Amino acid sequence: MGKAAAELPHSIVGVRGEAGIAMKVKKTIVLLPGDGIGPEVTRAAATVLRECAQEFHHEFELHEFPIGGAAIDAIGTPLPNETLDACRKADAVFLGAVGGAKWDALPVGKRPESGLLGLRKGMGLYVNVRPVKVLEPLRGISPLKPERLGDLDIEIVRELAGGMYFGERGNTTENGVERAWDTESYSTPEIERIATFAFARAENRTRRVCSVDKANVLMSSQLWRRTVVALSGVYSSVKLEHMYVDNAAMQLTLKPSQFDVMLTSNMFGDILSDAAAALVGSIGLIPSASFGTGAPLFEPIHGSAPSLVGTDSANPVGAILSATLMLRDAFGLSLEADWVEQSLHRVLAGGYRTPDIAQPGASTIGGSVFTEMLREEMQRTLEHAERYGWGV
Ligand code: NAD
Ligand code: IPM
Numbered sequence: 001m002g003k004a005a006a007e008l009p010h011s012i013v014g015v016r017g018e019a020g021i022a023m024k025v026k027k028t029i030v031l032l033p034g035d036g037i038g039p040e041v042t043r044a045a046a047t048v049l050r051e052c053a054q055e056f057h058h059e060f061e062l063h064e065f066p067i068g069g070a071a072i073d074a075i076g077t078p079l080p081n082e083t084l085d086a087c088r089k090a091d092a093v094f095l096g097a098v099g100g101a102k103w104d105a106l107p108v109g110k111r112p113e114s115g116l117l118g119l120r121k122g123m124g125l126y127v128n129v130r131p132v133k134v135l136e137p138l139r140g141i142s143p144l145k146p147e148r149l150g151d152l153d154i155e156i157v158r159e160l161a162g163g164m165y166f167g168e169r170g171n172t173t174e175n176g177v178e179r180a181w182d183t184e185s186y187s188t189p190e191i192e193r194i195a196t197f198a199f200a201r202a203e204n205r206t207r208r209v210c211s212v213d214k215a216n217v218l219m220s221s222q223l224w225r226r227t228v229v230a231l232s233g234v235y236s237s238v239k240l241e242h243m244y245v246d247n248a249a250m251q252l253t254l255k256p257s258q259f260d261v262m263l264t265s266n267m268f269g270d271i272l273s274d275a276a277a278a279l280v281g282s283i284g285l286i287p288s289a290s291f292g293t294g295a296p297l298f299e300p301i302h303g304s305a306p307s308l309v310g311t312d313s314a315n316p317v318g319a320i321l322s323a324t325l326m327l328r329d330a331f332g333l334s335l336e337a338d339w340v341e342q343s344l345h346r347v348l349a350g351g352y353r354t355p356d357i358a359q360p361g362a363s364t365i366g367g368s369v370f371t372e373m374l375r376e377e378m379q380r381t382l383e384h385a386e387r388y389g390w391g392v
């Protein structure tokens with residue numbers, strides 16, 4: 001077992017220069033396991049959070065609430081009031097995944113996915129950050145040749161509260177012909193607030209924002225582009241570029257390392273982030289953080305992966321990295337987040353793989369075994385850090 005954080009040598013605090021060790025925090029975290037592989041990846045994230053609380057003497061109260069199909073089955077609605085209330089009062093929320101064939105026949109608005117959209121809206125979350133980065137031990141599993149993959153390290157800053165997801169929609173039948181529509185609509189303030197976040201984020205990275213739109217066709221995209229240009233004057237140290245979404249999809253595949261921060265609408269960000277995930281090996285690896293007017297939400301970007309249910313083969317890394325985003329970005333616990341991430345890298349460097357990130361023919365382990373190996377490695381990493389310092 002690692003030595004209790006309070007007893008760690010002062011030099012560790014000094015090396016990192018952070019308040020993480022000295023500061024003991026008390027946080028209420030709502031867990032929303034959801035459907036399909038959601039509960040198993042949520043268990044992995046909870047294991048990591050509990051481990052941090054124990055070793056660093058924090059008090060994390062973890063409370064589980066139903067959402068999605070599980071909530072439909074139990075309570076009759078994908079987002080029970082009790083769930084939304086608890087999320088609004090929490091310090092941070094973690095969501096596994098929602099959706100599944102069982103509920104696919106339900107109309108839009110009553111499906112598990114509506115629970116997630118209602119949660120994002122109800123919590124005032126308008127920013128969704130999806131970091132996509134090559135994990136060094138996994139470089140070889142990228143579908144791209146190494147020279148094309150480069151040092152891929154991007155953040156997709158996706159608008160989360162507007163656009164087609166929340167625009168007017170409907171359907172009619174006239175003369176026996178059915179018609180349905182969804183509306184893409186953005187206002188200047190909606191664009192400004194997400195663009196402000198993207199510029200600020202880029203200021204702390206390599207100072208480049210690529211704003212993705214379809215301004216050659218869509219009026220909403222023309223407003224998007226004008227608004228981003230107008231705002232860019234305030235962030236003069238950040239280089240702004242614009243790219244049509246079709247080209248952005250191609251450029252991501254051809255030369256993804258050209259990007260730093262990609263600023264997108266709700267719909268474009270959803271699509272481009274799955275494509276970007278594939279470049280680093282698996283959608284199961286990618287975390288996300290959502291921010292807005294209240295508590296932040298952390299969730300892996302993958303869905304409920306129905307075909308993996310019951311096989312213990314879901315990759316828990318996206319969920320685990322969502323937990324480290326929570327530690328770092330919601331609670332300011334960067335030492336703890338570093339601890340988990342360093343340990344995770346060591347497990348991957350040791351060759352341990354869930355099936356989605358294994359080379360063909362290589363041996364694999366289950367998601368729950370992977371999480372247990374990470375927990376053990378976290379203990380070893382802590383002992384190592386006590387002796388030699390962090391990052392060694
Ligand atoms: P999906 O992300 O569930 O699965 C896409 C592919 O990725 C599948 O081959 C799946 O096996 C694989 N995959 C996903 N997560 C993985 C993991 N952790 N480890 C290994 N492989 C993984 O997307 P889908 O199949 O389009 O959708 C399935 C259901 O999930 C639908 O009901 C959809 O609406 C829902 N969904 C929910 C969320 C969410 O809750 N945030 C996100 C996307 C899709
Ligand atoms: C995601 C998902 C969701 C989205 C669905 C399930 C509502 O695909 O988080 O990427 O489209 O935002």
Ligand code: MN
Nearest residue numbers: 270271274301
């Ligand atoms: Mn998606």
